[in-house]
Amino acid sequence: MSDHERDEADATNGEPVPDGGETAAGQAGATAPGSAAERGAGDEGSDPGVDEPPTDESDQRAAERPVGTGAQSVVRALENADIEYLFGVQGGAIMPVYDALYDSEQLTHVTMAHEQGASHAADAFGIVSGDPGVCLATSGPGATNLVTGIADADMDSDPMIALTGQVSTEMVGNDAFQETDTTGVTDPITKHNSFATDPDTVGDDVGEALALADSGRPGPTLVDLPKDVTNGETDREPGAPQMPETYTVQKSADRTNVVSAARAIEEADQPAILAGGGIIKGDASQELYEFATEYELPVVTTMPALGAFPEDHELSMSMAGMHGTGFANMAITHTDLLIGIGTRFDDRLTGGIETFAPDAEVVHVDIDPAEISKNIHADYPLIGDAGTVIEQLHDQIDRAPDADEWRDQCVEWKEEYPMDYPVPEDRPLQPEFVVEALDEATGDDAIVTTGVGQHQMWACQYWEFTEPRTWVSSHGLGTMGYGMPAAVGARLAADDDQDVVCFEGDGSFLMTLQELSVAVREELDVTVAVLNNEYVGMVRQWQDAFFEGRHAASEYGWCPEFDKLAEAFGARGWAVDDYDEVADAVEEAVDYDGPSVIDFRIDPQANVYPMVPSGGDNGKFALSEGQL
């Protein structure tokens, strides 16, 4: 059967081309991704941008300041990749690299208070800029302190590279001072890591790690740098970054599958797009916008995709999942054709698998084949880059689906399940009000970073995101304390006229607030809004809902005065208890050209709703605790 005939057959009998998850080994007949047809379709081979010859600039650098040691080769590799900022903490085994950095005019190192802060700052820098963020630390505790941030970047597929010092090669394996098996520890949480062995090639190792971090599905990479390798002599300039020969990326999807997916979209009655973080990583927001608006497809987003599609657009259904909007969860539950793009169908999005979009055929676009049918079976698997595959679909669709009724239904759900929150007069300041006040006081392109917990969910729900790369949070790993160091990295990656707002909870802020010292030292204009309820609030909310109100280890009952703490750091601080103080404090803090902290003493009993309990049915979201 020719490809053409196969297309026809698929179109007429409605049988989709199965993906790898369905076809048994050795089964003949069906064309699956990975078969010759699929292999022929993609643009395989190394990322084209990577094998470029060294630029004039790199030649010039080599001429002015030739490489003499492994450490200088590491620095040269970073310079050749146009890196500007590094986030790290000094220490014994990484000292040769820092010594080499001392000579670089191009590279600015930001000394963080703690290595965890360095990894989050680099991660946030990568999210906002789209280029790999760089963090570095010494061996042993320096490296292990990076681990949380590396794991965070891995879960969220953020481009990042970690450079870690290591004890000298001859000491490795002897339990030397500050020795940790860093490549062993980080193997499960990196896209790839390597152990440098030679001063002549250590620059190439760094170049490879940089190239891998932001090609295909991005992720963190790590190069472990033994002290003898960085101290060792070499006169070899690092070459142009090479992708490992075993690494390939498929950019465009198999045409046969695109055709069947296009037919399915045309024939859908209740189509919905589920935009994932891959839209933002793949810089595909424009393609998504054109696709969704041309065919009038309602757009639900995942949490990492906030900003991928403007939330003020009539087709926007906002965020779905555990704390998604009621209307998003209704749409995702009742759609008959779900077009998931750059999403891994995380459990906080799907709730129970059995009840997730149970009437929907699924079109799944992802650059990572391993995400296809991992959690949710893909009826139409489309492997490739988000923007490229959206355009392939766009070109293939002949007519918009007939979905007027469905869109009316979506509008109706928006009216039925509004996010308007009550403001009871007898209760303290409501957190949603604070989020909205900051949204109003800042520009449309303002960047929001958060810690993890209730404050993060209120930021998701009540901030209106309209642009990509403005939402910087810890999604998959759920790392409390992410917000403050992320604000440092985001600030340095942002344009000067972009506001940077960090929402933190009292518990989350206490985990990393020492990074405020960095914001003060580096004169970074960031506004930290602490939604302070003197609880580990999300835990308290779950204890009330599922543990009979037994507040084990969630009640602080006492918190430091964050406004005064801020002043002690050299930042500006405000404390806000009432609605009528909010606007002034917000205005002053946002206007202040430097780090500022507002301690909002919010309603300690405020909860995050809607809520789908863990493993629950999205369509049965609770609007209050009594409905759980």
Place this chain on the structure above:
Amino acid sequence: MSNDTSTTPDDSKALDGPLPEERPEPQGKRNAQGIRIDPEAEAELDPERVTLSALVLHEPGVLAQVSSLFSRRQFNIESLTVGLTENPDRARITLVIEETRPGVEQAKKQLAKLVPVAAVRELERDATLRELALIKVSSEHPDKVQALAEMYGGQAVDAGAETITVEITGQRPQIENAVEAFERFGVREITRTGTAALARGATETAESGHPPNAPMNDD
């Protein structure tokens, strides 16, 4: 105390909207693998035993990466072997796993995703599979031991005053039968390898030209 939740402070700020039980419900259902199923006729997927062959970079740490992957993703692994190949830059890892079909596909994709993995293939049922066992028995009846070894296509590879060690190669059932047969001589020790495998005929076991991180089928 009343169970009336509407009086709790939380519910005084409930969001508006129809209650969960008042909402329309979808008709369908998915199984645990995320596949849509007929809610009336849910079928459990049976695990299958499959042999995977991976061509990997011949460098330190790759075996650890592969075994760590299978462990952390909870794939059921029966055996894993690694060894040199015709190409000095490549090693071949052969894995036997027992998983449902979606599990097998996920294992293949995750394996292929590791950067040092050049190619992955699920071998057909007719592939050449071999295991090796060394069986050390008491040397009281050397002739009978030798005869039994020959019956299983094996041979004695060490013989002393007290013990004889025989080597048997073959497919798993053959090895298992042999081990059982030798028990009558008083088995002292046994060591067994995992499965080594090559695709039958001219088919390449793991084509080096195969895109490693594209999903694979053996069609």
